Amino acid sequence: MTQSAAAGMRAVATLPRAIEVPASASWVDTGIEVTQGAELEITASGQWSNAGPPAKGPGGFDGYVHPGTVLASAPLAALIGKVGEEMFAVGERFAGRSPATGRLYLSINDTAGTFGDNQGVLKVTITVK
Secondary structure (H helix, E strand, O other), X not given: OOHHHHHHHHXXXXXXXXXXXXXXXXXXXXXXXXXXXXXXXXXXXXXXXXXXXXXXXXXXXXXXXXXOEOOOOOEOOOEEEEEOOEEEEOOOEEEEEOOOOEEEEEXXXXXXXXXXXXXXXXXXXXXXX
């Protein structure tokens, strides 16, 4: 790949990118590489469920944290993110700095290994500045 082609690929990642994050998939690859400290803005809409009804939005079960979930500090069924080994809560909107350098992944906050009964999908928009 030429140097100008590689530069063009990096530039695309700075534009808003819309993806879908299904509740049944663990760690959806956004295709976006970020550096530690880069400004991220992530917004999400839609409904999903971690085991059938009731469906919840990207904030999950507001105020209900479950110690068995992937990110114990975030509500059950909330949208969460991961860069490298660093995880963080996203919910309906995250505006902050990347905690690490690496690929950005998104997921529902559920108990590891129990994604098979999840339903629904969120529409997510990601901007890296």
